[in-house]
Amino acid sequence: MLFIDQWITAYLAVVAAIIGAAGGSFINCLAWRTVHREKITSGRSHCTRCGHLLGVLDLVPVFSWVFLRGRCRYCKGKISPRYLAAELLMAGVSLCLLFRFDVSLSYLYYLGFSFLLLAVGLVDLESFRIPDRFQAALILWWCLFLPTHRGELVPYLADSLAGAVFISGGLLGISMVFDRILGKDSLGGGDIKLFFVTGLYLGAAVNLLNLIVSCLLGLLLGLVLSRMANHSENEENGENKAQPGTEKRDSGQIPFGPAIAMSSVLCVLIGRQLTGWYMSLF
Ligand SMILES: [Zn+2]
Numbered sequence: 001m002l003f004i005d006q007w008i009t010a011y012l013a014v015v016a017a018i019i020g021a022a023g024g025s026f027i028n029c030l031a032w033r034t035v036h037r038e039k040i041t042s043g044r045s046h047c048t049r050c051g052h053l054l055g056v057l058d059l060v061p062v063f064s065w066v067f068l069r070g071r072c073r074y075c076k077g078k079i080s081p082r083y084l085a086a087e088l089l090m091a092g093v094s095l096c097l098l099f100r101f102d103v104s105l106s107y108l109y110y111l112g113f114s115f116l117l118l119a120v121g122l123v124d125l126e127s128f129r130i131p132d133r134f135q136a137a138l139i140l141w142w143c144l145f146l147p148t149h150r151g152e153l154v155p156y157l158a159d160s161l162a163g164a165v166f167i168s169g170g171l172l173g174i175s176m177v178f179d180r181i182l183g184k185d186s187l188g189g190g191d192i193k194l195f196f197v198t199g200l201y202l203g204a205a206v207n208l209l210n211l212i213v214s215c216l217l218g219l220l221l222g223l224v225l226s227r228m229a230n231h232s233e234n235e236e237n238g239e240n241k242a243q244p245g246t247e248k249r250d251s252g253q254i255p256f257g258p259a260i261a262m263s264s265v266l267c268v269l270i271g272r273q274l275t276g277w278y279m280s281l282f
Contacts, residue, residue, distance in 0.1 A: 020094025021061035031122035050075035117261035124257025130190030163207035164199030206271035218259035
C-alpha cells in the first residue's frame with residue numbers, strides 16, 4: 001500500500017505524522033492529569049499555570065508551541081518543552097512504524113503500544129512511579145490483538161509468556177539480592193512489571209535485548225537528568241534560595257520507565273533483525 005505511488009507514500013507519511021503528534025499531545029495531557037491527580041475526563045484542556053481554558057488554536061500539536069514560543073497566550077507563563085518533545089517524538093515514532101509495518105493492523109497495534117509506553121515514561125519521569133492501570137491497559141491491548149496474530153498462536157503465546165516471565169522473574173530475583181545488599185529498593189516494582197508486559201509484546205529473545213538497551217539508555221538518561229538537576233540547583237542558589245519545605249528531587253533517584261519505553265519502541269522497530277543477526281553468528 002505504502003509504495004504504490006510516491007504521492008500515496010507522501011500522503012500516508014503526513015497522515016501518520018499527524019496521528020502521532022496529535023496522539024502524543026493527548027497522552028501528554030493524560031500523563032499530566034494522572035500525576036496531578038486530576039480526572040482524565042474533567043473537561044477541556046487548560047493552562048497548568050493560570051487555569052485558562054485553551055482554545056483550538058492553543059491545541060494544534062507542535063505548531064501551537066512553536067508559534068506561541070513556548071508560552072501561554074493568556075498568562076505568558078512558560079509551557080514545558082516536554083509538550084513539543086513528546087509530539088515530535090510520537091510523530092517520528094508513527095512514521096517509523098508506518099515504514100516498518102505499512103498500513104496494517106500491526107501498525108495500529110504497535111502505535112497503541114507506543115502511546116501507552118509514552119504515558120508510562122512521562123508519568124514515571126515526573127512522579128517516579130508507574131501506575132498499575134497503565135500496565136493493565138498494555139496487557140488489555142495485547143489481548144485485544146491476539147486473534148489478529150498471523151501464524152500459529154501456540155508458539156507465539158509460548159514465546160510471549162517466556163519473554164514476560166523469564167525476564168521479569170530474573171530481574172525480581174536480582175533486585176531482591178541487591179535490595180538486601182544495599183538495604184534499600186534498587187529497582188522499582190513498576191519497572192519489573194513493565195518488563196513483564198514488554199515481554200508479552202516482544203517475546204523472549206527481543207525482551208532480553210530490550211533489557212540490555214534499557215540499562216544503557218537508563219544510564220544515559222541518569223547522566224542527563226543529574227546534569228539538569230545540578231544546573232537548576234545552581235540557578236536556584238544564584239537567584240533565590242529554595243523555599244523551606246518545598247519538595248526537591250532526590251538526586252540519586254533515576255526513573256527507569258522512560259528508558260524502558262524508548263528501548264521497547266526501538267526493539268519493535270529493529271529488535272527481530274538484531275536478534276536474528278546475532279543468532280546467525282553461531
Ligand atoms: Zn496560562
